[in-house]
Amino acid sequence: MSGIRAQFRLQRDSFALDAEFEAPMRGVTAIFGHSGSGKTTLLRCIAGLERAPGVLHVNDNVWQDEKTFEPVHKRALAYVFQEASLFPHLSVRANLEYGYQRITAAQRKVKPEQVIEWLGLSHLVDRRDVHSLSGGERQRVAIGRALLVSPDILLMDEPLSALDTRSKQEILPYLERLHRELDIPVLYVSHAMDEVTRLADHLVLMEKGKVIASGELHETLARLDLPIAHFDDAGTVIEAIVAQHDEKYHLTRLDFVGGELWVGKVDQPFGSDVRARVLARDVSIATQAPHGSSINNILNARIDEIRDEGPDKVLVRMQVGASQMLLSRITRRSRDHLGLKPGLFVCAQVKSVALMS
DSSP, X not given: OOSEEEEEEEEETTEEEXXXXXXXXXXXXXXXXXXXXXXXXXXXXXXXXXXXXXXXXXXXXXXXXXXXXXXXXXXXXXXXXXXXXXXXTSOHHHHHTTTGGGSOGGGOOSOHHHHHHHTTOTTTTTOSOGGGSOHHHHHHHHHHHHHTTOOSEEEEESTTTTSOHHHHHHHHXXXXXXXXXXXXXXXXXXXXXXXHHHHOSEEEEEETTEEEEEEEHHHHHTOTTSGGGGSTTOEEEEEEEEEEEETTTTEEEEEETTEEEEEEOOOSOTTOEEEEEEEGGGEEEESSOOSSOSOSEEXXXXXEEEEEETTTEEEEEEEETTTEEEEEEEEHHHHHHHTOOTTOEEEEEEOOOEEOO
């Protein structure tokens, strides 16, 4: 069986973990939930740092079942913690190569030069004092050190949570590059939806120690039966390509399966892959194509589902093209006034688009 299959049960005082999910062997799987939902405990079970009854299969390898428990050092994984925890007595290069020097040549799948390039560390490798590094630089070195043990899986436990906003913005482009370059799965724990929507391909949603949903990111974000659809920043993700630059108005056209979006000028060449996020609060609905509107992005859509949100609002899910979903949060009065119902063809007016990459 290909992929990752995990199932764990653990009782500790007032907290119970009862979690099960499957994930692909490529791309970033985000384990998302509020603080205390069990994300880190689940990751520690996968690493073997917590011994809990359960099952863990990685491709055809059994790391744990009712008869087997592979200890941490026998699991082909690397773990990046919230704090970088670099070795203070070693230089940047020595920190990077610490694990690399301790595996055989046959086990080495990546080279230090590759990792240094991916993480933008060339100007730092000769530093002897790791204390002089910024928080973002320290975390990049810690990620590089983890990659150089050539793991089959990379586990990342809220790697940006200890960083300030500036350091987070500094490191995110490097994580995006790893997303493109790595040929191994990454399990990425986070409680920050902006990180998840920017980096993840697959989403595991946790609540009170349980996995309440697991699936492709764009599909899971659009499910109205899940709590994340009712967050203030609920929205969907669109995978698109750069199709046109309008130099006069400093705009870029993004094409996706089902339509196009105009956004502020993107400094990327034609054909580049980009990820956009559209929040439900930034989408309004018209039953006829509007005329004389200042909104640049008006998409033909079909209403798929409508759910009440309290006494005054509803959440509308719409399908654009064959598979792209959009969410819109509107008032109940607007729903009734427009006669909105599933199956109705409408115009989705997108007031704002956030580029995630």
